[in-house]
Amino acid sequence: MVALSEPSPHNLTDQARPLDRRILARRLSVLLVGLLAIAVVVNLALGASDISLWGALGKFLSGEELTTLERVVLWDIRLPRIILCVLVGAALAVSGAVMQGLFRNPLADPGLVGVGAGAGLGAIISIVLGGLLPVGLQSLFGSYVTPVAAFVGGWGSTLVLYRVSTRGGRTSVATMLLAGIALGALAGAVSGILVYMADDQQLRDLTFWSMGSLAGATWEKSMIAGPVILLAIAGSTWLAHGLNCLALGEAAAAHMGIPVQRMKNAAIFSVAAATGVAVAATGGIGFVGIVVPHVLRLATGPDHGTLLPNAALLGGALLLGADLISRTIIAPAELPIGIVTAVLGAPVFLWILLKRRGLVDQ
Amino acid sequence: MTMHADHISLTIGKKQILDDVCFTARPGEVSAIVGPNGSGKSTLLKAMVGELPCDGKLTLNGRSLQGYKPWELSSLRGVLPQATTLAFPFTVLEVVRLGLAAGIDANHPDRPFEALARVDLDGYAGRLYQELSGGEQQRVQLARVLAQVGQPRRDGHPCWLFLDEPVSSLDIAHQLTVMDLAREFAQGGGGVIAVMHDLNLTAMYADHVHVMAAGHTAGAGPAAEVLTDARLSDVYGCPLRTGIVPPDVGVFVLPQTARA
Numbered sequence: 231m232v233a234l235s236e237p238s239p240h241n242l243t244d245q246a247r248p249l250d251r252r253i254l255a256r257r258l259s260v261l262l263v264g265l266l267a268i269a270v271v272v273n274l275a276l277g278a279s280d281i282s283l284w285g286a287l288g289k290f291l292s293g294e295e296l297t298t299l300e301r302v303v304l305w306d307i308r309l310p311r312i313i314l315c316v317l318v319g320a321a322l323a324v325s326g327a328v329m330q331g332l333f334r335n336p337l338a339d340p341g342l343v344g345v346g347a348g349a350g351l352g353a354i355i356s357i358v359l360g361g362l363l364p365v366g367l368q369s370l371f372g373s374y375v376t377p378v379a380a381f382v383g384g385w386g387s388t389l390v391l392y393r394v395s396t397r398g399g400r401t402s403v404a405t406m407l408l409a410g411i412a413l414g415a416l417a418g419a420v421s422g423i424l425v426y427m428a429d430d431q432q433l434r435d436l437t438f439w440s441m442g443s444l445a446g447a448t449w450e451k452s453m454i455a456g457p458v459i460l461l462a463i464a465g466s467t468w469l470a471h472g473l474n475c476l477a478l479g480e481a482a483a484a485h486m487g488i489p490v491q492r493m494k495n496a497a498i499f500s501v502a503a504a505t506g507v508a509v510a511a512t513g514g515i516g517f518v519g520i521v522v523p524h525v526l527r528l529a530t531g532p533d534h535g536t537l538l539p540n541a542a543l544l545g546g547a548l549l550l551g552a553d554l555i556s557r558t559i560i561a562p563a564e565l566p567i568g569i570v571t572a573v574l575g576a577p578v579f580l581w582i583l584l585k586r587r588g589l590v591d592q
Numbered sequence: 593m594t595m596h597a598d599h600i601s602l603t604i605g606k607k608q609i610l611d612d613v614c615f616t617a618r619p620g621e622v623s624a625i626v627g628p629n630g631s632g633k634s635t636l637l638k639a640m641v642g643e644l645p646c647d648g649k650l651t652l653n654g655r656s657l658q659g660y661k662p663w664e665l666s667s668l669r670g671v672l673p674q675a676t677t678l679a680f681p682f683t684v685l686e687v688v689r690l691g692l693a694a695g696i697d698a699n700h701p702d703r704p705f706e707a708l709a710r711v712d713l714d715g716y717a718g719r720l721y722q723e724l725s726g727g728e729q730q731r732v733q734l735a736r737v738l739a740q741v742g743q744p745r746r747d748g749h750p751c752w753l754f755l756d757e758p759v760s761s762l763d764i765a766h767q768l769t770v771m772d773l774a775r776e777f778a779q780g781g782g783g784v785i786a787v788m789h790d791l792n793l794t795a796m797y798a799d800h801v802h803v804m805a806a807g808h809t810a811g812a813g814p815a816a817e818v819l820t821d822a823r824l825s826d827v828y829g830c831p832l833r834t835g836i837v838p839p840d841v842g843v844f845v846l847p848q849t850a851r852a
């Protein structure tokens with residue numbers, strides 16, 4: 231917890247002004263930009279192939295020709311992977327923070343409450359049944375079929391979840407988590423049936439996708455995910471004030487001039503868009519959405535105006551770190567990144583529960 | 593230029609909670625709503641601020657309530673609920689600033705501190721809201737509302753405070769502080785509508801009293817006319833008498849003594 235200047239009870243005239251946490255948060259943003267930059271450079275430099283980033287950079291700056299290996303490794307493999315990784319990390323962390331603001335609970339996370347599973351189901355449907363679409367539609371959507379289907383799946387499950395767990399403006403946490411389990415199980419079962427129906431080629435696509443790995447990163451994927459995720463993040467910072475007011479309850483937010491219903495719809499839409507695209511690109515990657523906002527709230531407070539941009543930065547940097555581990559720990563093989571984030575994130579989640587049991591028993 | 597609720601009826605499920613209630617509050621006055629638990633006071637207040645849909649007509653400053661945009665209302669009217677839970681660990685300053693952003697003088701750096709000073713919470717700005725006592729939390733919420741709607745009049749129109757039991761968990765000194773604030777707001781030309789339980793404070797501060805009983809209006813008018821032995825005994829279901837010191841009562845303390 232950040233130390234705030236202790237208010238002195240005797241100081242009645244000269245109001246002791248506490249340190250504004252917004253200032254702390256802005257300083258933290260600068261730090262996080264630095265951290266992200268370092269992570270990008272490290273991920274560009276390290277990997278299974280033994281090329282020298284500095285050598286290549288020197289050649290590039292002096293106008294010398296890069297070797298094919300250098301170009302392929304740096305430009306075609308590592309760079310798009312880094313970009314996709316930062317985008318997905320930012321999307322997961324920001325969706326987590328928005329969802330927690332919307333559900334008024336720090337345990338709400340798209341991965342945990344079935345939104346990720348819903349998006350995954352959408353993606354699987356598109357892979358297995360995509361061939362049934364009229365050819366015209368197929369060529370219209372092209373590589374967008376899976377992201378769009380994942381978005382629709384994520385959106386549907388968020389709506390169902392919100393309907394089930396929120397009554398009269400109050401979200402029951404227990405209902406939310408249980409409904410999330412049920413939704414996840416349902417999506418998993420349907421996915422299982424579809425996998426059973428899939429042919430060999432589809433099965434290969436599915437396995438690749440469901441590992442939750444960034445190994446399939448391409449420029450094309452980054453270019454599809456990029457605009458959606460950046461828009462969703464930009465849109466959600468616009469929701470920040472509304473989410474802050476929502477912390478006081480829906481009625482209070484409405485009396486403070488927030489168009490609550492519209493704001494909630496926009497929040498659900500942005501969570502579904504960011505989660506859907508992220509899931510379509512990389513499969514399910516858990517715990518980023520819960521750990522990143524939690525750590526930031528501890529450091530600089532729950533104000534969404536600073537929480538959301540900082541979550542994007544830290545989410546990107548954290549996922550780069552996780553990807554580095556996943557690429558190097560058993561090199562030349564790769565560990566799926568979802569395993570790395572689960573190993574790092576699950577204990578943090580348990581720790582949150584241990585410290586704040588009251589969150590669930592309310 | 594009043595707050596007027598015309599023939600309000602409200603049912604939740606099958607239960608009729610408000611039955612044909614008419615209520616008028618004028619600017620320049622403190623209007624109190626009193627009545628036993630469950631008589632519909634909070635529900636009436638929620639209906640009047642548009643939180644609960646109801647049958648009947650609501651007008652604020654001569655305009656139908658539906659005609660206002662959310663942001664117009666937020667600079668004209670502040671609402672203090674009976675209870676507030678806060679979902680995240682905001683500091684007192686951050687909570688009060690939320691109210692400020694909703695009002696007209698958004699981002700004025702001194703306003704939150706002034707609002708805190710008015711509810712006697714100097715020096716609390718950096719504390720975490722969730723770590724305050726119940727009465728302190730209630731005063732922070734009032735400061736938030738005052739940061740939102742601090743001026744009794746704006747552009748020639750009266751502003752309004754809707755307060756659901758603003759003093760119920762406060763000590764006697766702070767009850768008086770808060771009721772003084774309400775009276776000051778009214779004297780400045782604004783309107784205050786407060787749900788009250790303490791009949792002594794009501795008699796002391798309210799210009800207009802509206803008595804609720806089982807979802808009906810059981811009387812409305814100036815305190816001296818409405819708070820009668822017969823009506824109070826009937827509404828609360830126990831024999832009550834006003835202005836009488838029973839023999840051999842021992843110690844009693846009236847808030848009136850502090851302002852006599």
Ligand SMILES: Nc1ncnc2c1ncn2[C@@H]1O[C@H](COP(=O)(O)OP(=O)(O)OP(=O)(O)O)[C@@H](O)[C@H]1O
Binds near residue numbers: 628630
């Ligand atoms: N959401 C609801 N569903 C069903 N009944 C409700 C609901 N809200 C209130 N009621 C009922 O309406 C009646 C009036 O409630 P209200 O909260 O207005 O009482 P009140 O006069 O404010 O009481 P108190 O002095 O305890 O605050 C009560 O009988 C209550 O049980």
Ligand SMILES: [Mg+2]
Binds near residue numbers: 633635
């Ligand atoms: Mg009440």
